[in-house]
Amino acid sequence: MAVTFKTETIKEFETIAARYPVRRAALLPALWLAQKEFGWISTDAMVAVADLVGCSPMQVMEVAEFYTMYQKQKPGKYHLQVCQTISCLLSGSEEIKKVIEKKLNLKPGETTPDGKFSYQPVECLAGCHKAPCMQVNDDYHENLTAESMEKLIEELRKK
Amino acid sequence: MANFQPQLTKRFETKDSHTLKVFLETGGYASLKKLFAMTPEQVTEEVKASGLKGRGGAGFPAGMKWSFVPKNTNKPVYLVVNADEGEPGTFTDRYMMYYDPHLLLEGIICTSFAINCHTAYIYVRGEFVEQIKRLESAIKDAKAEGFLGKNIQGSGFDLEVYVHRGAGAYICGEETGLLESLEGKKGQPRIKPPFPAIVGAFGCPTIINNVKTLASVPWIIENGAKAYMAIGTPNSSGTHIFGLSGHVNQTGYWEMPFGLPMMEFIEKYGKGVKGGKLKAVIPGGSSCPVLTAKDCGDLTLTYESMKDHQTMFGTGCAIIMNEHTDMAKVLKNLTHFYRDESCGQCTPCREGSAWEDRLLKKIIAGEGTSKDLDLMLEVADNMEGKTICVFSSALAFPVRSFIKKFPADFEKYLVKNTVAVPEKITTI
Ligand SMILES: Cc1cc2nc3c(=O)[nH]c(=O)nc-3n(C[C@H](O)[C@H](O)[C@H](O)COP(=O)(O)O)c2cc1C
Ligand code: SF4
Ligand code: FES
Numbered sequence A: 001m002a003v004t005f006k007t008e009t010i011k012e013f014e015t016i017a018a019r020y021p022v023r024r025a026a027l028l029p030a031l032w033l034a035q036k037e038f039g040w041i042s043t044d045a046m047v048a049v050a051d052l053v054g055c056s057p058m059q060v061m062e063v064a065e066f067y068t069m070y071q072k073q074k075p076g077k078y079h080l081q082v083c084q085t086i087s088c089l090l091s092g093s094e095e096i097k098k099v100i101e102k103k104l105n106l107k108p109g110e111t112t113p114d115g116k117f118s119y120q121p122v123e124c125l126a127g128c129h130k131a132p133c134m135q136v137n138d139d140y141h142e143n144l145t146a147e148s149m150e151k152l153i154e155e156l157r158k159k
Numbered sequence B: 001m002a003n004f005q006p007q008l009t010k011r012f013e014t015k016d017s018h019t020l021k022v023f024l025e026t027g028g029y030a031s032l033k034k035l036f037a038m039t040p041e042q043v044t045e046e047v048k049a050s051g052l053k054g055r056g057g058a059g060f061p062a063g064m065k066w067s068f069v070p071k072n073t074n075k076p077v078y079l080v081v082n083a084d085e086g087e088p089g090t091f092t093d094r095y096m097m098y099y100d101p102h103l104l105l106e107g108i109i110c111t112s113f114a115i116n117c118h119t120a121y122i123y124v125r126g127e128f129v130e131q132i133k134r135l136e137s138a139i140k141d142a143k144a145e146g147f148l149g150k151n152i153q154g155s156g157f158d159l160e161v162y163v164h165r166g167a168g169a170y171i172c173g174e175e176t177g178l179l180e181s182l183e184g185k186k187g188q189p190r191i192k193p194p195f196p197a198i199v200g201a202f203g204c205p206t207i208i209n210n211v212k213t214l215a216s217v218p219w220i221i222e223n224g225a226k227a228y229m230a231i232g233t234p235n236s237s238g239t240h241i242f243g244l245s246g247h248v249n250q251t252g253y254w255e256m257p258f259g260l261p262m263m264e265f266i267e268k269y270g271k272g273v274k275g276g277k278l279k280a281v282i283p284g285g286s287s288c289p290v291l292t293a294k295d296c297g298d299l300t301l302t303y304e305s306m307k308d309h310q311t312m313f314g315t316g317c318a319i320i321m322n323e324h325t326d327m328a329k330v331l332k333n334l335t336h337f338y339r340d341e342s343c344g345q346c347t348p349c350r351e352g353s354a355w356e357d358r359l360l361k362k363i364i365a366g367e368g369t370s371k372d373l374d375l376m377l378e379v380a381d382n383m384e385g386k387t388i389c390v391f392s393s394a395l396a397f398p399v400r401s402f403i404k405k406f407p408a409d410f411e412k413y414l415v416k417n418t419v420a421v422p423e424k425i426t427t428i
Helices: A007-017 A023-038 A043-053 A057-066 A086-090 A093-103 A146-158 B020-025 B031-037 B040-050 B062-067 B093-099 B101-115 B129-144 B175-182 B211-215 B217-223 B225-229 B262-269 B303-308 B327-341 B347-364 B370-383 B391-405 B407-411
Strands: A078-083 A117-122 A134-136 A139-141 B078-083 B119-124 B160-165 B206-210 B239-246 B252-257 B278-282 B317-322
Touching (some): A007 A023, A007 A043, A023 B160, A043 A057, A086 A093, A086 B239, A093 A117, B020 B101, B020 B129, B031 B101, B031 B217, B040 B101, B040 B217, B062 B206, B078 B175, B078 B211, B093 B101, B093 B129, B093 B211, B101 B119, B101 B206, B101 B211, B101 B217, B119 B129, B119 B175, B129 B160, B175 B206, B206 B211, B211 B217, B217 B225, B239 B262, B262 B278, B262 B317, B327 B347, B327 B391, B327 B407, B347 B370, B347 B391, B370 B407, B391 B407
Parallel strands (some): B078 B119, B078 B206, B239 B317
Antiparallel strands (some): A134 A139, B239 B252, B278 B317
């Protein structure tokens, strides 16, 4: 289903595009705007972004695929992004992953049937001194333990 | 150390340190008066004389880099701030931008003036949503008070600064990958030369510097190169925000002059190794060759001492590992990281990183022979110095150093018979 940007979004995009000497440079910002407005980057959203930026849908797809933060499938209401890199590994990220995988019955890349939680192990979040850490949507959760992780899931379930 | 004055972190503990009001009350933007009384060449010379080295990992002298920008070019010159902070184990640019965004802006103004740039972009990793908010409001406030925009503080110098949000790709921290990403493309590094100082963003001369490199500049302008040189050691002048993660009792970051012994850093600041004796240290982000506890005996937090110990200063954030750490499993974590993050342009890197990861998986599964371990070293040799960017070498270094320095951790997994088990080719 074709999607279209709100008029305000198009206006916001034009302000951003004016910051660069070439319009194509506004492709990453345009994808961010699309993700904000539509929740994720569907093929239809890619077409809308291509229209906005003035490049081909293929070029948009190539870029959207390259960057992990553009969601190519609809994420859950709470997107759990657990760091699995070295400092977090040393401080127990495997245990955190296990809690999520068991409690929510999720494998990496999956979403719960009710659409509430999605789960994705990610690489270093620059929170290494407060490892293990995780982002839930945009928010950092640091110094996690198996207990605090369990508790957080319970809290988010109720919200 | 006794009368050491923090330069980068001095406002971190102050309430509302990120606001223009507090920044100005605590001496912010004071360097600009001096700056505009100098010529751009004088600014570059001062920074050259200060010995300030790039804090992003490679340690290239900042002033020297700036002097590569062609004079009298008819093209615009750009400054691009590397705030991608993706190197595993590294976490201090995050706080620099969060607590003192105006100091970064002040550094951007000084640097832009030196290289005759009127448009600067701050490339911030996509996860740093709070930092982006603070930077954007700092830019807005600075502009309203005449610290950015047209005719800054009546100097006749114009500068616009924009934030560009990344979207999750480690390779965009590599400076030419970052430029591609800024231009709206996949972050695949470019072949050099030409270097960005000649052909960078949008085909124009461009200087790329790390957040802390730039945040160090205002102090140098205000206090002079000589004063900066007097801090730290002759080859590692000034201060830096050092970090500790992994197996220490107190993880965190601290600003101090270069030169502290690594062991003192671990003992005094990290409050000692957690869970046992010290086994290994990765001194400055995951791409640096690993060191044994013994290597660390006379190691200091300086560019030169790291080099003497066949490793790199890198980002200055050390990862500490205790005696119970299984180095094969830690290396497996890194091979996995590099396999996933390779941008895929160069065969030795794309295939090599996946191959290393598969070989190590096989070894840890108890199916590898000593031949596989040798093969890992051979693959590492073939990954180094043969690719578009140094990402590939950044995996070769840990592979070689982990296996050579901690052979027992790998050998314990090897099957003793000499008939090799064929490698399972899997894509995951
Ligand atoms: C794979 C790779 C990743 C890098 N990531 C970063 C990074 O996240 N932040 C950074 O400042 N420099 C990073 N660098 C170093 C930059 O390429 C570049 O040297 C640096 O931004 C230059 O700034 P400086 O001279 O002020 O250090 C990376 C380099 C490579 C090869
Ligand atoms: S070395 Fe690796 S990361 Fe660098 S350009 Fe080549 S494939 Fe990409
Ligand atoms: S290793 Fe997990 S945040 Fe850096």
